[in-house]
Amino acid sequence: MAKKATRAAERREDALSRERIVEAAIELLDEEGESGLTFRALSTRLATGAGAIYWHIANKSELLVAASDAIVLRALADVGDRASPRKTVRNIAAGLFDAIDAHPWVGAQLYRAPWQAAMLQVFERIGRQLQALKVPAAAHFRSASTLVSYIVGVSVQNAANGRLFDPPVDREEFLERVADRWKALDADEYPFTRKVATQMRKHDDRAEFLGGIDLILAGVVRSS
Amino acid sequence: MAKKATRAAERREDALSRERIVEAAIELLDEEGESGLTFRALSTRLATGAGAIYWHIANKSELLVAASDAIVLRALADVGDRASPRKTVRNIAAGLFDAIDAHPWVGAQLYRAPWQAAMLQVFERIGRQLQALKVPAAAHFRSASTLVSYIVGVSVQNAANGRLFDPPVDREEFLERVADRWKALDADEYPFTRKVATQMRKHDDRAEFLGGIDLILAGVVRSS
DNA sequence: ACCTGAACACCGTTCAAGT
DNA sequence: ACCTGAACACCGTTCAAGT
Numbered sequence: 154m155a156k157k158a159t160r161a162a163e164r165r166e167d168a169l170s171r172e173r174i175v176e177a178a179i180e181l182l183d184e185e186g187e188s189g190l191t192f193r194a195l196s197t198r199l200a201t202g203a204g205a206i207y208w209h210i211a212n213k214s215e216l217l218v219a220a221s222d223a224i225v226l227r228a229l230a231d232v233g234d235r236a237s238p239r240k241t242v243r244n245i246a247a248g249l250f251d252a253i254d255a256h257p258w259v260g261a262q263l264y265r266a267p268w269q270a271a272m273l274q275v276f277e278r279i280g281r282q283l284q285a286l287k288v289p290a291a292a293h294f295r296s297a298s299t300l301v302s303y304i305v306g307v308s309v310q311n312a313a314n315g316r317l318f319d320p321p322v323d324r325e326e327f328l329e330r331v332a333d334r335w336k337a338l339d340a341d342e343y344p345f346t347r348k349v350a351t352q353m354r355k356h357d358d359r360a361e362f363l364g365g366i367d368l369i370l371a372g373v374v375r376s377s
Numbered sequence: 378m379a380k381k382a383t384r385a386a387e388r389r390e391d392a393l394s395r396e397r398i399v400e401a402a403i404e405l406l407d408e409e410g411e412s413g414l415t416f417r418a419l420s421t422r423l424a425t426g427a428g429a430i431y432w433h434i435a436n437k438s439e440l441l442v443a444a445s446d447a448i449v450l451r452a453l454a455d456v457g458d459r460a461s462p463r464k465t466v467r468n469i470a471a472g473l474f475d476a477i478d479a480h481p482w483v484g485a486q487l488y489r490a491p492w493q494a495a496m497l498q499v500f501e502r503i504g505r506q507l508q509a510l511k512v513p514a515a516a517h518f519r520s521a522s523t524l525v526s527y528i529v530g531v532s533v534q535n536a537a538n539g540r541l542f543d544p545p546v547d548r549e550e551f552l553e554r555v556a557d558r559w560k561a562l563d564a565d566e567y568p569f570t571r572k573v574a575t576q577m578r579k580h581d582d583r584a585e586f587l588g589g590i591d592l593i594l595a596g597v598v599r600s601s
Numbered sequence: 602a603c604c605t606g607a608a609c610a611c612c613g614t615t616c617a618a619g620t
Numbered sequence: 621a622c623c624t625g626a627a628c629a630c631c632g633t634t635c636a637a638g639t
Contacts, residue, residue, distance in 0.1 A: 306529060313491045
């Protein structure tokens with residue numbers, strides 16, 4: 154945490170740094186997708202040699218972790234603590250949902266490095282709200298990890314949906330197409346899915362997601 | 378579905394086929410991990426040329442989807458329908474949890490191809506139990522997708538935990554080490570996480586997971 | 602129809618050499 | 621201390637040529 158207290162002014166504007174590399178990686182991932190992040194493309198963007206990056210970052214895996222950590226931590230930083238505990242949980246959930254929706258590549262990363270900086274912060278922030286809600290201490294771990302699992306799971310899945318079709322389509326058309334696919338399923342093998350196809354087409358992922366949070370929160374508080 | 382009704386006897390024992398390729402891919406993934414699946418290793422194992430595989434399968438992405446679909450569908454097939462709806466949901470959840478735990482590489486795949494064959498089957502099977510539980514039709518889609526998201530999310534995360542340390546450690550030691558790490562966290566920044574470290578060390582992921590299912594199921598039925 | 606394996610266009614990573 | 625960029629050991633995928 155206490156790195157170096159040296160004058161920031163000394164830094165050359167164009168000097169390479171871990172942060173600048175991570176920032177460029179995020180841009181590349183957002184613009185080109187996961188396959189767009191290569192050390193060659195990255196070094197071109199940073200106007201340096203491919204090997205220079207290795208002076209600041211151990212390898213690609215570490216770079217991906219750093220990039221997704223940055224996104225998650227930024228999203229968490231944007232969520233205040235002043236609202237009621239219930240509302241704060243909803244805000245954290247919505248913040249993550251939106252951040253992962255905007256940067257879908259974060260999803261894969263969160264699962265590759267669980268309990269790392271980013272996930273741990275989510276867990277901590279959620280946990281504090283549970284304390285404020287007077288959830289009994291014995292249920293703290295279970296409640297917090299259920300919520301975190303749900304939040305991350307749904308957010309990642311929602312973001313993945315956006316890439317189901319190639320070329321990508323907007324939400325409206327996406328739902329239309331999946332609904333059509335569901336309606337065309339075999340009547341004997343998929344009676345349930347066929348029936349809910351219309352419901353699916355009209356649903357709002359984000360609203361349903363927040364509904365799910367309320368549902369789990371209700372269960373957590375009630376069963377305490 | 379109605380492919381070719383020709384005599385199966387005609388097939389040479391050693392002939393390449395989509396199934397044989399998928400089976401070999403699963404073995405490779407289980408033995409060597411995701412990075413172990415290359416077309417070179419695969420063709421060596423199948424005693425053929427690298428290009429031969431492309432006659433049966435379009436590309437690596439399709440191969441990964443086929444391999445993870447196979448694992449999930451097999452797990453679902455092992456779950457009966459005879460128990461009570463509630464119990465069947467638990468059984469499906471437990472079956473997926475165990476399957477993904479045994480084949481951790483499946484996790485990444487499920488998110489890459491959502492609403493594909495495998496996930497759709499999970500959704501359908503869960504949905505039918507909700508119908509049996511008399512959940513009102515209007516809540517069908519929401520309830521089923523909440524459950525599926527939770528089941529897949531937790532299972533994938535649990536499987537990812539197994540690879541947090543390198544070299545891999547057993548469950549006991551894993552929990553011990555994470556707990557130690559949590560206890561060493563900054564007291565001001567991570568008060569909640571520090572406090573639940575001991576709870577974490579003693580918890581049983583699988584049991585908590587099934588507890589979470591009951592919790593959501595209770596919420597689904599009650600709020601109907 | 603199905604298989605072979607060399608060839609192509611990429612990768613991540615290393616490292617001697619520079620400043 | 622930090623950067624360069626060629627070189628190495630890989631990849632996935634294609635495709636002319638075989639049977």
